[in-house]
Amino acid sequence: MNEEIQQVLKQRFGFSSFKKGQEETITKILTRNNVLSILPTGTGKSLCYQLPSYLLSGVTIVVSPLLSLIEDQVRQLQRTGEKQAVAFGSQLTYQEKQWVLAHIAAYKFIFITPESLFQEEILQRIRQLDVGLFVVDEAHCVSTWGIDFRPDYERLASIIQHLGVKKVLALTATATEVVKEDIRQKLFLGQEIDLVQKTVNRVNIFYHVEKLSTVEEKLSWLQSFCSKYSGPGLIYCNTRRDTEEVSLYLSGNTTLKTAYYHGGLTSMERSAIQQQFLADELDVLIATSAFGMGIDKPNIRYVIHYQLPDSLEAFIQESGRGGRDGLQTLSVVLYMAQDQKVHQYFQKELLKEINDFTHLVPLTQNNDSIVLDHFSELQKKWYDFSKSENHSIENLQEKIKKRVEEKAEKLARMEDYLDTDGCRREKILSYFSETSTVQQEICCDNCHREISDFPIGLMSPDSNKKYSKLEKSKEILKNLF
C-alpha cells in the first residue's frame, strides 16, 4: 500500500486497514480521472472521497441528492476534526449563505445539491476555485432521477466541463448494467471510465413472489406472515395512502408495533420514525420509495413489496436493504396483475405534460411571467433546462419520449422477474450482467418449489440463526402448519 495513503488513513481517520473496495477506489481516483465505484452500503463510501481529497490540491465538491445526507456527512467530517466542511443549500438563511459565499475559498469540502450548484451566485464563486475533486454521491440518481423529476441531475456533466474539473468520482451502492451505462453517458459524456465493483449477489436473501388476486388476500397474508415471522421488517407500498392503511391494519390485527413513512410527512416526523426504526423500536415499517437512501440498518429480516416496484433497479435496491448483517433474510413481492397500472399511469401523465409543454412554450415569447402562471413545476424546470442547456423544444420532447419508453421497458423487466418460472436470483444477476456460478442452497421459491407455499419455513421465527440444510427448513415448516 502506498505509504502516503496509509499515513493519512492512520492519522486523519484512525484506521489501520481498509474495507473491501475502499483502497481500490482511492488508488484509482488518485491515479486516474473518471471513476465509478460501486460499493455496498456500510463499506464506508465517504472515506473513498475524503481520503483522496487530502492528497489532492484544491477543494472537493460533493454533490448529494438529499439535504439530510449532506448534513450527516458534514457532521461526520466534523467529528473527525475537519472544520473546513460546509453544506450549502436551502437550509441556510440568506445571511448564512452570504457568509459562506464570502469565505468560500477557505473550505476543503463543499456539499451541495445539484439544484443549488446551478445557482448563478454560487457557480460564480466556485468557478474561481481550484476544484481538485468532484464527487457525485448516490450516483444512480443520475439515471433514476433524471429529466422527469430532477432535471439538474442531467446537467452535471456540463458543469464539470464548465468548471474544468479533472477528477470525477461517482459513488453508488447499486448499479445495474442499465444504470452504469446511463452514468457513463450522462455524467461522463460517454468517455472511458474506471470501474470498481464487487459482486452484487446477495447470497443470504431468499426471493419469493406471492401471486394474490385481491387486496383482502394481501392484507391477510401480511397479517399471517408478520405475526409468525420475527422482524424487524420493511414493507414497501406504491402509494402514501397504502402505507397508512397497511400500518393501521397490522397494528390493529397483530401485536406488532408499526409505523408508516412517506414524502407527505414533515422532515421532523420522518427523522423521528427513521430513528425509531433504526433503534429497533418498531417491528415493521411501512413506507413508500421515499424511505431508504443512506439507511444502513444491519438486521432487517424481511422486505415485502405490497405492490411491484416500477423497475428491477428499485426492487434490487429496496430488497437489498434486508440482511446487511449477512444473516438469512427474505424478499417477498405480493403481486396482483392490476398493480402495474399505477406506474403506467405515471408514464402517461409524463407524456401529457411534455405535450402540453410543447404547445405552451411558443406562446410565452420568452415572457417569464407567463411561464410562472401557466406552467407546472416540472414544466418550469424543463423551460429553464432547455434555455440553459441550449436544447430545442423538439430535442427535449424527444428526450422525454425516450425516457417514457425506457420506463415502460424497465417495468416490463420487473414483470419478467415476477412471471418467471426459472431462478429469480439468476434473473436479477443477469440484469447486472453477472452469472451465478454456484447453485445456492437456499435461493428462491422457484428453486425450492417444495417449500415455497410460505417461505417462513426457511427461517427460525425466534432467532437469527441461519439453517444451512433444507431439511431443517422443511421440518420447521411442518411444525408451523
Place this chain on the structure above:
DNA sequence: CGTATTTATCTTATGATAAATACGGTGCCATAAT
C-alpha cells in the same frame, strides 16, 4: 387505468345500488402569506 370515496337516485323514509368524482412517487428550490 384501478381503487376508494362521495353524491345521486330510486321514492310515501331507510338504505341499497349506481353513477360521478378524486386521487395516485421520489425532493430540490423560492417565495408569498401568516
